[in-house]
Amino acid sequence: MTIPFNKPYLSGREEEYLRDALQSRAHCGNRTYTEKCIRLMKEKYGFGEVFLTPSCTAAMEMGAMLADLSPGDEVILPSWTFSSTANAVVLRGAKPVFCDVDPKTMNIDVTLIEGLITERTRLIMPIDYMGIPCDMDVISAIAQRHNLMVLEDAAQSFHSYLNGNPCGTHATMAAFSFHESKNLSCGEGGALIVNDPALVERAAFLQEKGTDRSLVIKGLRAKYGWVDIGSSFLLADLLAAVLFAQLEAVDEIVTLRSRITAGYYDLYQPYADKGYLALPIIPENVLLNHHAYFVIFDTDENQQRFLKLCRDRDVYPFRGYLPLHSSVMGRKFGYQPEEVPMTEALSERIVRLPFYTDLANEGLEICLEAMRAVLQELYGC
Ligand SMILES: Cc1ncc(COP(=O)(O)O)c(C=O)c1O
Secondary structure (H helix, E strand, O other): EEEOOOOOOOOOHHHHHHHHHHHOOOOOOOOOOHHHHHHHHHHHHHOOOEEEOOOOHHHHHHHHHHHHOOOEEEEEEEEOOOOHEEEEEHOOOOOOOOOEEEEOOOEEEEEHHHHHHOEEEEOOOOOHHHHHHOOOOHHHHHHHOOOOEEEEEOOOOOOOOEEEEEOOOOOOEEEEEOOOOOOOOOOOOEEEOOOOOOHHHHHHHHHHHOHHHHHHHOOOOOOOEEEOOEOOOOOHHHHHHHHHHHHOOOOHHHHHHHHHHHHHHHHHHHHHHHOOOOOOOOOEEEEEOOOOOOOOOOHHHHHHHHHHHHOOOOEEEEEOOOOOOOOOHHHOOOOHHHHHHHHHHHHHOOOEOOOOOHHHHHOOHHHHHHHHHHHHHHHHO
C-alpha cells in the first residue's frame, strides 16, 4: 500500500452541496454557500469579519493591501514559511525582514522580533507552523508597544486554539488556507479574517476589485463604482459549497487526525528520549488541530537516509519548506544563509511525516510499521 504525503478527505456531503450550488445558477462569490460558511465560522469561532478568498495566498495579498503596505515599509516574518507569506509583502513593494525560528515548534522566535524592528516596520506576519499557534500573546504585546499591525498566516491552523481562543481571533487579521493539503479543503480556497471593525468596509472594497459593490448589495448605493485598489479576491460559491461540507465535519476530521499524532508520538518519542531526534513540543495552552507532524533528525545524512528508506517502502514523508532568506529571491534582498542560522541548519534535518485524515482509518499501522523498520535501520534499535 502506498502512503502518500497528503490526500484530501471527503466528509460525504460535498457532492450534494455542490449539486445544489450548481442548480442555484448563482455560482460567483458571496452567494448562498459563502454566506453559510461565513455564518458557521463566525458563530463557532467568534471571528470578526470573514472574507472567503481563492486561496490563503490571495487572503494575505488582500491583508497586505488592507495594512496599507507601501514601498520602503518593512515586514517581519519567519524565513521558515511558504513563498506566499513573503510575496504578499513584496507585491506591495515592501521589504521582508526574516526572523529565525524556535526549534521547539519551528514558529517565529518571539525573543528575536524586537531586535528586527526599525522605524520602517509596519507589520508582523507570524505563521502557525504545523497548526501550532505561535505565541500571539507576546507578538501582540510587541505589536502594541511599537504600534504595528499583525497579520497571522494561519494557513495551517484552522481549528487550533491558544488559551482557549481559536486561531484567527488573536491578530488584527488572519489568513486561512483550504488548499487540498490542509485539514479542510475545497481544492483551492482561503479566508481573510478581519478583526478590526475599522478595516471591514475597505476589505469588502478590496475583495470586489476595488469597487463599492458591497454597499449596493446592502442597499446603501444604487450603483457601484471604482473607489479603491483591489482585485478579484472572491471564492466561487461552487467551491464554498464544498467547503461548507468540510466545515460541518471539522470536529470529526480533527478527532480522526488526532489518532495520527498519537501514533507518531508513540513511535518517535523513545528515539527522542535517546537523543536521536527532536519532536515538536506543543505548549500546554495549545489545543492542536492535528494538521501535521515533524521530526528533526540528528544529522543531515540521517534526514536523507530516512527519506530514501521510507520511499523504498512506498511511504512518502516530505522535506518541507526551503528557507526563504537563502532562496533565489531571499538573496535578491541581500540575505546570506548564515544570517538566519537556526532555520538554515534545521532545514537540512527536518522531515514532515505523511498526514491526511483518511490515514487514521486506513494505512496508519502500515505507515508506522514501515517507519519502525526504517528507524531500526538508522539507529540499530
Ligand atoms: C504558511 C503557509 N502560508 C500560505 C500557504 C499558501 O496557501 P494557499 O495554497 O491556500 O495559497 C501555505 C501553503 O501550504 C503555507 O504553508
